[in-house]
Amino acid sequence: MDPRSNPFAPGAGSRPPELAGRDEVMELIAIQLDRLRRGRAARHHLLVGLRGVGKTVLLDEMARRAEANQFVTVRLETPENRSLPSMLVPTLRSALLRLDRGQAALTKAKRALSALRNFASAFRLEMGEASFGVVPAEPGVADSGDLDLDLSDLLCLVGEAAQERGAGLALMIDELQYVPENDLGALIAALHRAGQLQLPVALVGAGLPQLYGLFGRAKSYSERLFIFNEIGPLDKASARQALIKPVQQEGVEFRENAVERVIDLTQGYPYFLQQWGAQVWNVAQKSPITRKDVSEADPLARAELDASFFRVRFDRLTPRERQYLRAMADLGDGPQRSGDVAERIERTTSQCGPVRDSLIRKGMIYSSEHGLMDFTVPLFADFMRRAMPDLEID
Numbered sequence: 001m002d003p004r005s006n007p008f009a010p011g012a013g014s015r016p017p018e019l020a021g022r023d024e025v026m027e028l029i030a031i032q033l034d035r036l037r038r039g040r041a042a043r044h045h046l047l048v049g050l051r052g053v054g055k056t057v058l059l060d061e062m063a064r065r066a067e068a069n070q071f072v073t074v075r076l077e078t079p080e081n082r083s084l085p086s087m088l089v090p091t092l093r094s095a096l097l098r099l100d101r102g103q104a105a106l107t108k109a110k111r112a113l114s115a116l117r118n119f120a121s122a123f124r125l126e127m128g129e130a131s132f133g134v135v136p137a138e139p140g141v142a143d144s145g146d147l148d149l150d151l152s153d154l155l156c157l158v159g160e161a162a163q164e165r166g167a168g169l170a171l172m173i174d175e176l177q178y179v180p181e182n183d184l185g186a187l188i189a190a191l192h193r194a195g196q197l198q199l200p201v202a203l204v205g206a207g208l209p210q211l212y213g214l215f216g217r218a219k220s221y222s223e224r225l226f227i228f229n230e231i232g233p234l235d236k237a238s239a240r241q242a243l244i245k246p247v248q249q250e251g252v253e254f255r256e257n258a259v260e261r262v263i264d265l266t267q268g269y270p271y272f273l274q275q276w277g278a279q280v281w282n283v284a285q286k287s288p289i290t291r292k293d294v295s296e297a298d299p300l301a302r303a304e305l306d307a308s309f310f311r312v313r314f315d316r317l318t319p320r321e322r323q324y325l326r327a328m329a330d331l332g333d334g335p336q337r338s339g340d341v342a343e344r345i346e347r348t349t350s351q352c353g354p355v356r357d358s359l360i361r362k363g364m365i366y367s368s369e370h371g372l373m374d375f376t377v378p379l380f381a382d383f384m385r386r387a388m389p390d391l392e393i394d
């Protein structure tokens with residue numbers, strides 16, 4: 001059918017035509033955000049799951065709703081190797097300017113801007129005096145150079161500024177596993193402090209399963225502060241909605257056995273549903289979409305995934321890292337013991353330590369339970385076996 005009207009949206013962070021199966025978690029988070037804004041006790045939320053399950057689009061949708069609900073949102077995506085302060089300074093600055101818009105008087109937002117200037121200079125971040133406009137100096141605030149203290153000062157002042165306007169501040173941070181551990185600790189401490197002062201500052205974070213370990217290590221009390229929401233594949237009913245609704249809106253029918261087949265092939269993973277949906281649409285000549293169309297589209301969808309979703313990750317790996325992942329895949333799908341992986345390439349576990357650590361840092365794998373390693377990308381084991389037919393041992 002006409003690719004111009006293809007409703008599906010495969011791609012990292014691409015808004016799906018139908019955001020299926022996530023109403024419950026969105027409502028849960030919306031309730032916590034509202035409670036926080038009203039100065040009531042609430043916990044912060046984390047969205048945790050593998051790549052391609054829809055964390056980013058969920059975060060975007062939450063940000064959109066929060067904005068419509070008297071929140072000023074700060075939307076960040078953490079790249080690898082970037083400090084949290086360097087990301088927060090420009091984004092908090094624009095949040096504060098928004099809070100201060102149209103206000104001639106000396107608002108709390110202006111005071112917070114001045115604290116932000118101190119903070120930026122304490123952490124040697126280029127901000128440029130001019131970009132702050134005329135704000136009074138506020139010596140001794142957020143300028144000690146100790147990130148735990150300064151970030152707490154700063155976030156509390158921003159919280160007060162929001163509170164003064166009857167608003168809330170929502171930090172929406174994606175790829176949270178890339179925030180350096182020290183910085184993460186400081187962020188948790190700051191949120192803890194803001195909570196004690198009943199300030200309307202909320203975090204909604206998203207990231208890979210390494211977040212469980214990272215949060216536990218960063219601050220012992222983080223368990224009480226955060227709710228971990230596991231974001232996974234869609235259940236059958238939601239996966240059906242994700243496929244059927246978008247085509248219905250284009251006046252096209254999807255045969256029941258064709259829908260079933262796509263759900264089987266994709267295991268309900270949102271990224272894969274979009275990818276298969278898109279190919280099936282292009283292959284089908286007319287409504288209804290049949291099981292035969294799905295069979296024809298299947299290899300094309302796989303090839304597309306290989307060339308994009310999987311390949312971009314593979315290309316960032318060193319030969320040693322590839323070998324390690326190939327050894328994991330050699331042992332089968334699902335979690336593997338690191339001892340078994342090392343043995344498969346005739347090395348000791350400690351010899352493999354550095355390569356395993358760098359794969360965890362790059363967000364390729366995570367350790368689920370004691371010593372059990374798994375891929376952060378669904379169906380990646382299968383891809384590794386396709387991309388490297390043989391495991392070479394040197």
Ligand SMILES: Nc1ncnc2c1ncn2[C@@H]1O[C@H](COP(=O)(O)OP(=O)(O)O)[C@@H](O)[C@H]1O
Pocket residue numbers: 009010011012013014015016017018019020021022049050051052053054055056057058242270271272273274
């Ligand atoms: N609830 C959903 N229903 C249908 N498709 C979805 C859903 N969530 C995400 N998608 C699709 O899945 C793909 C991956 O989403 P993304 O948010 O980038 O995942 P993640 O951030 O977890 O890697 C996108 O193509 C998006 O359109």
Ligand SMILES: [Mg+2]
Pocket residue numbers: 012013055056057174
């Ligand atoms: Mg994402």
